[in-house]
């Protein structure tokens with residue numbers, strides 16, 4: 001059993017925070033599929049202290065999503081600390097996570113996200129402010145390996161963050177300069193794990209149950225966080241649990257995928273206004289509906305859909321067609 005501060009976590013397979021993706025519907029699905037912890041996307045501390053409505057909406061969650069982490073980012077220690085206090089009082093998440101990994105220039109040029117890795121004293125100050133603002137809540141950090149190959153700071157930063165009182169660290173071991181190119185270098189996860197005694201959560205390029213086992217074996221990490229591997233594939237959490245328990249996992253059939261589109265769509269309909277529901281359905285369906293003959297035609301039907309009714313009628317066609325024609 002894994003513990004992050006005073007929080008006990010049933011299984012060590014986490015859903016990564018992903019902007020525009022890990023909203024309430026997707027988090028609910030991933031929890032149902034066995035994710036041990038889910039996260040909101042990164043939320044601006046500036047927006048939180050201004051109580052901007054859109055920002056506040058990103059942090060709304062329901063009890064069935066717990067344990068959930070709300071992730072924040074910002075460059076000014078006082079603001080980030082205040083934002084943690086406000087969100088803790090309003091939402092009471094299980095974890096507050098600080099983002100030191102975002103590589104987007106709009107964020108990093110102010111010293112927020114992975115920009116903080118260029119100045120470890122500033123990273124200390126931001127973290128300290130959050131830990132002091134919410135003394136009873138586990139505060140965690142998610143970071144990259146460093147700004148570029150010449151400045152890998154993850155192990156040194158982890159030692160400093162542990163002293164400040166952070167209760168776990170997630171490492172996506174690419175540099176900011178790398179963005180998402182190349183491979184993540186798991187040896188940095190191993191180095192971090194050897195340097196600190198708080199839990200280390202490994203992240204980067206895990207897309208199968210075998211990858212999960214390999215990352216655990218090679219790095220000794222306490223948990224694994226999965227991002228892109230869950231897109232169109234929330235079953236990945238079940239597949240990994242089955243591997244850990246030595247039980248069988250039956251890969252989703254094409255019909256299962258079509259039915260998952262329907263379930264996801266229903267959750268989106270309940271949660272979003274029509275335009276957003278339609279756009280997000282198109283985005284997620286493109287991930288669910290792929291890898292079989294005829295997939296491209298189905299995807300383009302959804303892409304051309306303009307409203308909820310059109311999506312709904314194509315979804316019914318899709319499920320009926322698959323139920324009739326695919327008997328894997």
Ligand SMILES: Cc1cc2nc3c(=O)[nH]c(=O)nc-3n(C[C@H](O)[C@H](O)[C@H](O)COP(=O)(O)O)c2cc1C
Nearest residue numbers: 016017018019041042142172204205206226227228
């Ligand atoms: C579309 C997208 C949005 C992301 N948004 C966030 C975010 O809001 N906060 C964060 O810490 N990381 C974010 N990430 C990074 C992921 O959490 C993760 O670290 C990265 O994708 C590597 O893991 P993976 O190989 O399992 O995808 C995002 C990644 C993607 C692809």
